[in-house]
Amino acid sequence: MSDHDTTPTTVPVEPETDVIRGFLGCLMAAPASGGLFPARELVAGMRPDDAGPGVRGVAFELILRVVAAGVAPDPRVLLAEAQRTGHLDTTHKHEQFAMWLSETYRTAPFPESGWFLRTAVLEAAYRRRMREHTLRLQQATEFAAIEQLPVLAELDDDLVDLWQRLAADLARWQRDTTPGPRRIAPAGDWRAAA
Numbered sequence: 001m002s003d004h005d006t007t008p009t010t011v012p013v014e015p016e017t018d019v020i021r022g023f024l025g026c027l028m029a030a031p032a033s034g035g036l037f038p039a040r041e042l043v044a045g046m047r048p049d050d051a052g053p054g055v056r057g058v059a060f061e062l063i064l065r066v067v068a069a070g071v072a073p074d075p076r077v078l079l080a081e082a083q084r085t086g087h088l089d090t091t092h093k094h095e096q097f098a099m100w101l102s103e104t105y106r107t108a109p110f111p112e113s114g115w116f117l118r119t120a121v122l123e124a125a126y127r128r129r130m131r132e133h134t135l136r137l138q139q140a141t142e143f144a145a146i147e148q149l150p151v152l153a154e155l156d157d158d159l160v161d162l163w164q165r166l167a168a169d170l171a172r173w174q175r176d177t178t179p180g181p182r183r184i185a186p187a188g189d190w191r192a193a194a
Contacts, residue, residue, distance in 0.1 A: 020056050020124060023117035025108025027063050028101070032072040037111040039067045042118055045165055050125040055100055058087060075101035119169040126166050129159050 023042075030039040043064055051060035062081050063073040071077055079088075079098050088094040109117070133155065140152045155163075 019117055019120040020051050021104050021107075022109050023114065023121045024051065024056065024059050024063065025104045026111050026114040026117055027067075027073050028075055028078070028105045029108050030072070030111050030114065032067050032070050037114045039063070039073055040070075042114045043067055046118070046122075047162075050121055050162075052125065052128060055097070058082070058097075059101065059104070062087075075105045115172070119166070119173060122162070122166040122169055126159075126162050129162055133159060 026037070027039045027042060030037050030042065032038065033040045046060075046064070048061040048064055049057060051057050059078060062078045062085075066073050066077055066081055075098075078101055079094075082088050082097055083094065088097055137152055141149065144152060
């Protein structure tokens with residue numbers, strides 16, 4: 001499946017420790033609203049491409065759609081929505097996506113992990129988008145007109161928006177969001193570490 005293909009055709013093998021898949025599993029186990037960890041709150045402000053390309057992106061897009069309709073994103077609901085929207089046009093795709101959803105749900109971490117995993121998903125999305133941006137910039141440095149380089153170096157609006165959403169989530173965990181290197185105290189300087 002290519003990065004731009006929205007049809008789950010082949011299911012990648014992912015470790016059970018994958019944070020994006022873990023977050024999707026948490027959402028599948030969560031009620032749409034109400035309860036301690038409602039899916040509606042966990043996905044607030046998120047975008048479909050935050051989960052990345054491929055089957056994870058398709059599953060997250062479906063989760064966002066059903067949660068917005070007030071329906072809990074149970075794997076059976078997601079499978080039915082995928083079929084209804086034309087994502088599963090062959091028996092093979094249906095079986096593969098059903099297996100992936102089932103395994104994701106089966107290995108999901110506890111819903112209490114949802115908020116932390118949400119932040120990890122945004123961080124992974126930011127790192128992925130930043131890699132893409134720097135690769136485009138690196139390629140442009142070779143061939144673009146020199147006058148275009150300062151403009152190309154600027155972050156696009158989507159990347160800035162993603163950083164702002166990530167920074168808000170990091171602030172929830174009271175993690176430093178200040179750009180730049182952190183000062184590391186010299187060995188033995190206990191006052192700087194306090």
